[in-house]
Every structure is written in C-alpha cells, then in structure tokens.
Amino acid sequence: MEYKKNDILTVTIEDMGSDGEGIGKVDGYTLFIKDAVIGDVVTCKIMKAKKNYAYARLEKVMEPSSLRTAPVCKYHKQCGGCQLQAMSYEAQLKYKQNKVRNNLIRIGGFDKEFVDHIMEPVVGMENPYHYRNKAQFPVGTDKDGNLITGFYAGRTHDIIANTDCALGVKENKEILETVLRYMKENGITAYDEKTGKGIVRHILIRKGFTSGEIMVCLVINTSKPLPAQEKLIGLLQEIPGMTSVSVSINTERTNVIMGKEVRTIWGEDTITDTIHVRNTSDFSLTDKGISFHISPLSFYQVNPVQTEKLYSLALEYAGLTGQETVWDLYCGIGTISLFLAGKAKRVYGVEIVPQAIEDARKNAEFNQITNVEFFTGKAEEVLPEKYEQEGIHADVIVVDPPRKGCDQACLDTMLKMQPERIVYVSCDSATLARDLKVLCDGGYEIVRGRAVDQFGGTVHVESVVLMTRKDG
Numbered sequence: 001m002e003y004k005k006n007d008i009l010t011v012t013i014e015d016m017g018s019d020g021e022g023i024g025k026v027d028g029y030t031l032f033i034k035d036a037v038i039g040d041v042v043t044c045k046i047m048k049a050k051k052n053y054a055y056a057r058l059e060k061v062m063e064p065s066s067l068r069t070a071p072v073c074k075y076h077k078q079c080g081g082c083q084l085q086a087m088s089y090e091a092q093l094k095y096k097q098n099k100v101r102n103n104l105i106r107i108g109g110f111d112k113e114f115v116d117h118i119m120e121p122v123v124g125m126e127n128p129y130h131y132r133n134k135a136q137f138p139v140g141t142d143k144d145g146n147l148i149t150g151f152y153a154g155r156t157h158d159i160i161a162n163t164d165c166a167l168g169v170k171e172n173k174e175i176l177e178t179v180l181r182y183m184k185e186n187g188i189t190a191y192d193e194k195t196g197k198g199i200v201r202h203i204l205i206r207k208g209f210t211s212g213e214i215m216v217c218l219v220i221n222t223s224k225p226l227p228a229q230e231k232l233i234g235l236l237q238e239i240p241g242m243t244s245v246s247v248s249i250n251t252e253r254t255n256v257i258m259g260k261e262v263r264t265i266w267g268e269d270t271i272t273d274t275i276h277v278r279n280t281s282d283f284s285l286t287d288k289g290i291s292f293h294i295s296p297l298s299f300y301q302v303n304p305v306q307t308e309k310l311y312s313l314a315l316e317y318a319g320l321t322g323q324e325t326v327w328d329l330y331c332g333i334g335t336i337s338l339f340l341a342g343k344a345k346r347v348y349g350v351e352i353v354p355q356a357i358e359d360a361r362k363n364a365e366f367n368q369i370t371n372v373e374f375f376t377g378k379a380e381e382v383l384p385e386k387y388e389q390e391g392i393h394a395d396v397i398v399v400d401p402p403r404k405g406c407d408q409a410c411l412d413t414m415l416k417m418q419p420e421r422i423v424y425v426s427c428d429s430a431t432l433a434r435d436l437k438v439l440c441d442g443g444y445e446i447v448r449g450r451a452v453d454q455f456g457g458t459v460h461v462e463s464v465v466l467m468t469r470k471d472g
C-alpha cells in the first residue's frame with residue numbers, strides 16, 4: 001500500500017526516537033509522530049511521505065499510554081523546549097537510559113549484554129521542575145502590539161508569551177513582569193529582528209541556588225543608557241535576592257543573544273554559587289564545595305543540583321589518590337578541574353573560549369586552589385603540543401566535550417599519552433558511543449558508565465563513562 005500526504009492513519013506507538021517523537025508502524029510503513037507517547041494508540045495525519053516512512057501530525061490520542069501524565073505547562077506542545085513533558089518522570093528516565101544504551105549498541109558497536117553489565121542505573125532528579133538556574137527570554141510584541149516575553153515556538157522565532165516556564169526559577173515571573181511593566185510605563189520598545197529597530201532584545205535571569213543571589217541582564221540594542229534606568233533599578237532591587245542588574249550592549253543584526261560589552265547598572269558584577277561534592281552512594285551533600293563567581297557572559301551549568309551528582313561521579317571514576325597528573329579537556333570555567341584538584345597532584349585544563357579560562361583562573365584563586373593550570377586553545381592542538389613538545393604526561397584524562405564530541409586528533413593524542421584512566425563526560429550519547437569505540441580500538445576498555453538526567457522534561461541526557469587501559 002502506498003501512503004501519501006494528508007492520509008489519516010491509526011497506529012500504536014511502539015518506540016520513541018532521539019528527539020522524543022513517537023514511532024509506530026502500519027503494514028511495515030514507519031510513522032514518526034511528534035507528541036505521541038510510547039504505548040499510545042493515535043490517529044495521525046501524514047505531513048511528509050517518503051517511500052518507507054513518513055512524518056505525521058498527531059490528530060487524536062485514541063487510547064492513552066499508561067506512561068502519559070498531565071503536562072504542567074499549557075504551552076508544552078508549541079514550545080520546542082520540553083519534548084517529554086506528557087510522559088511520567090519515571091518513563092522519561094527509562095527513555096533516557098535506553099537512549100544511551102541504544103547508542104552504545106548501535107553506534108559504538110558494543111555487545112548488548114556488555115552494555116547492560118557496565119551501565120549503572122540512571123540518576124534522576126528529585127524535582128524535575130524549576131531546576132534551571134538560568135534562562136534568556138526574548139522580548140517582542142504580539143499581533144496587537146502588546147509587549148511580550150517568553151520562549152520561541154519550536155523551530156521558529158515566534159515568541160510564545162509565557163513568564164512562568166515550569167523549568168525555571170519561581171522568581172522569573174515577577175522579574176519578567178516587572179521589566180515589561182517598566183518598558184510599557186516608559187515607552188521602551190522591544191527589538192524587532194526584521195527591522196533591526198527597537199531597544200530590548202532579551203532578558204537574562206540567573207540565580208545562584210546556594211547563595212540565593214539573582215542577576216538580571218537586559219540585552220539592549222543601544223549603547224546609550226536605558227531611558228528612566230533608575231525606575232527599572234528601583235523596581236528590581238525590591239525583589240528578594242536581587243544582587244546584580246546589568247545591560248549587555250548588542251547592536252548587531254545577529255542571532256547571538258549576548259553582546260560583548262556588559263555594564264553593571266546596579267549592585268555587583270557577579271553572583272556566586274557553590275557546587276558541592278556529593279557522596280556517590282546516595283548523593284547526599286558533603287561539606288566540601290567550590291564557589292564560583294558568575295558574570296552574565298560566563299558559561300555555568302544550568303542544573304547545579306544534578307551537576308553536583310555528575311561531577312561527583314566523574315571524580316569517583318577518576319580514582320585519584322593525590323599523586324596523579326590529570327588533564328581536564330574542554331574545561332569551560334574549570335568546574336570539573338577545580339573538583340579534581342582537591343584529590344590530584346596537578347590538574348591541567350584546556351578550553352577554547354578565552355573568557356572562560358579567565359573565569360577558571362579567577363575561580364581557582366577565589367578558592368585558593370594552586371595546583372591547577374589552564375590553557376586557552378583547542379584541545380586537539382594544546383594537548384599534542386604540551387605532550388610532544390613539553391613532555392607533560394597524564395595519569396588520568398577527563399573530557400567533557402560539546403555535543404559534537406572529541407576531535408580525532410584529540411583522541412589520537414589521548415591514546416599516545418596512555419593514561420591509566422579516561423573519564424568521558426558527555427551531553428550527547430551518539431558522539432560518546434562513536435568516541436568510545438575509537439578509544440576501545442586504541443587499547444582501552446569500558447569499566448562502568450552512568451546516565452545522569454540534567455534536563456527533566458526534555459530528551460537530553462548526560463552520561464559519564466570510565467575507561468581503563470587494557471594492559472594497565
């Protein structure tokens with residue numbers, strides 16, 4: 001049977017894809033259906049038909065899956081952010097564990113039994129809502145010309161007006177409504193991407209979960225002071241926890257949110273937060289923590305509670321005794337490096353963004369950590385240079401690359417350096433699986449691995465894997 005656009009079909013959802021789409025089959029013809037949950041029986045309309053498969057739109061859930069739950073956010077379907085919100089949290093965790101498992105098997109080529117043997121249970125969140133410490137809200141106008149802020153609808157730049165995202169901190173709503181009120185009362189316009197005119201582009205809000213300190217930064221399309229700036233400051237400083245109010249100047253016609261220049265207009269330049277080491281048996285807090293100064297431009301993990309769990313596992317996997325030379329590749333602001341430094345002889349961090357390295361150095365100083373050294377550059381260039389020209393070796397290498405994974409030259413150098421252990425922290429299990437295969441072919445074996453959920457409601461999942469040298 002040949003299927004075509006606009007055909008309506010009834011299908012049972014048997015699986016879910018890596019973007020959270022439901023997958024079902026009719027007479028061997030595969031359908032990918034956004035917003036359908038595994039176990040649902042749905043009717044769907046084909047939107048794009050190919051020979052063996054089609055993308056279809058969910059029309060009606062005929063028999064809901066037992067894994068369904070009432071989504072807390074009424075915008076979850078329009079907003080691209082939370083692909084899994086209609087699924088119970090327990091089912092989300094199972095989905096994420098399976099996603100990592102399947103990638104290790106399909107992409108990494110590892111044996112099923114082996115993967116099941118090395119993978120420990122996924123680490124879930126106690127509260128999968130209100131976990132994000134940072135959000136950047138675009139500002140615009142609705143069709144009636146009213147000022148709005150919220151999130152872009154999936155794959156568009158149309159703003160869905162929503163000041164109360166279920167993933168963000170509770171304070172976001174009051175702050176966003178305060179900024180909109182100030183703009184309205186003082187005739188301040190929203191930036192219009194199409195014309196390049198208008199003033200306020202984005203509102204960035206960040207909260208230090210341990211300090212309670214809040215930062216607000218308005219990204220603006222002017223280098224002049226905001227009109228009636230003191231009124232904005234007066235309103236914002238009433239909000240409990242407010243510590244820093246700034247503007248970021250971005251007058252470029254670009255999708256990049258933040259401008260390069262930030263001016264503090266009230267309070268401190270930074271807020272602080274502390275990341276604690278946790279006991280990996282039950283993830284209870286220890287009193288050992290590292291504090292970070294965070295500026296509006298700094299990269300900082302968005303879910304600090306789960307980050308503590310992930311990094312504590314990475315630290316345990318690293319198996320440090322105090323004698324080791326450790327490399328932390330793709331180190332960002334040195335979050336993992338500073339964790340490792342407490343248990344290593346010496347730690348070297350490498351990161352491509354100079355500003356992040358500046359922050360890393362400041363944070364090392366702030367915490368009086370002296371056995372770390374940071375290098376700015378590409379991991380695939382700095383590592384070979386330091387190893388081949390300066391002879392700096394590695395007992396342990398930790399990597400935490402971006403989604404595209406490690407560069408081949410970086411993996412090759414890691415193999416040449418022959419560290420006892422490699423700890424791979426990953427935000428994309430497909431590239432993780434690809435890189436693990438390279439490292440295994442080069443003489444390493446996987447000892448253990450664990451998925452850690454940092455992003456409840458979404459399809460994203462972090463993982464950490466320990467490898468040791470086969471002849472080590």
Ligand SMILES: C[S@@+](CC[C@H](N)C(=O)[O-])C[C@H]1O[C@@H](n2cnc3c(N)ncnc32)[C@H](O)[C@@H]1O
Nearest residue numbers: 330331332335351352353377378379400401402
């Ligand atoms: C997933 S983040 C991890 C950051 C850090 N480990 C943390 O937890 O905060 C990946 C980092 O790799 C950096 N990066 C991207 N490509 C790089 C490269 N070729 N060499 C070094 N760093 C790179 C990014 O700027 C980013 O800070």
